[in-house]
Amino acid sequence: MELPGPFPVGRYAKTLRDELRKRARVQLIGEVTGLRQTPKQSYFELRDSEGAVPCTIWANELEQLKLPDGALRDGAEFVAGGGPDYFIGSQASSPGFSFRVTQLRLAGEGDLLARLDALRKQLQVEGLFELQPQLVRPLLPKAIGVVTAETGAARRDLLAGLERRGWRGTVVWAFAPVQDRHAAPAITDAIQGLAAQPQVEAIVVTRGGGSLADLWAFCDETLCRTVAMLRVPVISAVGHERDSTLIDDVAAVACSTPTHAAEAAVPLDCIAARGSLERSAGSLRRAAEGAVPTRTPHLVSLARGPARALRREQLALNQKTREIRAASERGITERLGFQRRLATVVLERARRRAVGPDMERRREALHRAAVALRAHQPERTLERGYALVEAGDGEPVTSADAAVAAERVRLRFADGSVGARIEERE
Amino acid sequence: MTEKPDSYEVAVERLEQIIDRLDSGQAGLRETLDLCGEGRELVTYCAAELDAVGEGLKELKLDELATKLASSAEAGAT
Numbered sequence: 001m002e003l004p005g006p007f008p009v010g011r012y013a014k015t016l017r018d019e020l021r022k023r024a025r026v027q028l029i030g031e032v033t034g035l036r037q038t039p040k041q042s043y044f045e046l047r048d049s050e051g052a053v054p055c056t057i058w059a060n061e062l063e064q065l066k067l068p069d070g071a072l073r074d075g076a077e078f079v080a081g082g083g084p085d086y087f088i089g090s091q092a093s094s095p096g097f098s099f100r101v102t103q104l105r106l107a108g109e110g111d112l113l114a115r116l117d118a119l120r121k122q123l124q125v126e127g128l129f130e131l132q133p134q135l136v137r138p139l140l141p142k143a144i145g146v147v148t149a150e151t152g153a154a155r156r157d158l159l160a161g162l163e164r165r166g167w168r169g170t171v172v173w174a175f176a177p178v179q180d181r182h183a184a185p186a187i188t189d190a191i192q193g194l195a196a197q198p199q200v201e202a203i204v205v206t207r208g209g210g211s212l213a214d215l216w217a218f219c220d221e222t223l224c225r226t227v228a229m230l231r232v233p234v235i236s237a238v239g240h241e242r243d244s245t246l247i248d249d250v251a252a253v254a255c256s257t258p259t260h261a262a263e264a265a266v267p268l269d270c271i272a273a274r275g276s277l278e279r280s281a282g283s284l285r286r287a288a289e290g291a292v293p294t295r296t297p298h299l300v301s302l303a304r305g306p307a308r309a310l311r312r313e314q315l316a317l318n319q320k321t322r323e324i325r326a327a328s329e330r331g332i333t334e335r336l337g338f339q340r341r342l343a344t345v346v347l348e349r350a351r352r353r354a355v356g357p358d359m360e361r362r363r364e365a366l367h368r369a370a371v372a373l374r375a376h377q378p379e380r381t382l383e384r385g386y387a388l389v390e391a392g393d394g395e396p397v398t399s400a401d402a403a404v405a406a407e408r409v410r411l412r413f414a415d416g417s418v419g420a421r422i423e424e425r426e
Numbered sequence: 427m428t429e430k431p432d433s434y435e436v437a438v439e440r441l442e443q444i445i446d447r448l449d450s451g452q453a454g455l456r457e458t459l460d461l462c463g464e465g466r467e468l469v470t471y472c473a474a475e476l477d478a479v480g481e482g483l484k485e486l487k488l489d490e491l492a493t494k495l496a497s498s499a500e501a502g503a504t
Contacts (some may be wrong), residue, residue, distance in 0.1 A: 140434045174488040195486050281469045287448040288462035
């Protein structure tokens, strides 16, 4: 297809300029760089990590803005209001595009916070805040990488923090500018360089405190996306507690100071761990040394078990014997008592029987028997006139021959005895 | 212990289990002696990990590390 034209270039340049001037007037925010001032105009670039726009401002307009002395300088963060323009060139100067600035002011916290907020929301929606915190951080890394300024308190503080933990690993430094438009790409490169080293198990990114503009490199989108996607845990310690940069949101851990970052990078307090290890070694030593001695008394006790059991049984047996004997004696006494009580009852019953209704009759029979008995007594016979012959020894002489033989006898009468001599047998 | 622990964390966790078991007084003689042996090896391993570098904290610049790695790779290749 054949293109329209050809058109005279001057007319085309004017058309281009007119078209550009129709575009909406806007405000841009970025870092001033390449500032060059002439009596008529000031030239500079407004730049961030993604790109830049050439800007021009008329000297008289700049003067009317009454910016503080030296405020417009390279590296300063500015908000420029205006619109695109095209200089069609002249006999003495070349044509060129520029952003014609009519308003210019130092970027404030508000401008930066608004940009930060929008970027934060964007990364959060993409889930980039959730990746790093899921990475496992080793308790005792052998090597950690650190991105920081070569000179500065952050480096010194971090090193002091690591030494306080008694850590004896390797710190791999990747120094980078931490505050200008070169900072964000340099920090990104440093982080990627450290992550490429297999020894590096965690990366610390740190710098001291400052304004949000000072810390702006750590809100860089490319840098933050790189950190979020890294497979090595990143610990950020940028600024102080109140300075919240975007890298804090995407990092595995955000710390308020380099000292805290040292503790996060080496979670194990090596000094305390050595103490704990010594105590463990002591426990093991005591357990090993005491393994046999602590069991010996028990073994001895077990060995003595049978004899002790026998003695215990013997004692129990003796006790039982004593108890049985005591019980037996107690039984005999009780039985004797019982028998006595029984005899008493029987005798009492017999006595009662004896003194019953037959008593009188028995007494009479007894009397009769006594009378009958008395009738048979020799005294009764003597009373009736008989005499009893007794030998000298008192034995009765019951025959004549015995009387002759005895020669002397006694004659016993009822009222007494007399001696007699046997003279002859008749 | 016949195998080297996977990491310091694993070794410390096992060591704590061993100490707890020994402190409980429930381990028999054979188990006690086995645990003491395993524990001693773990203590040695953990102490070596804590002293991984040896003399103390070592500092290295990233480009120095990269150069060192490149030269050792070359030495390995030849």
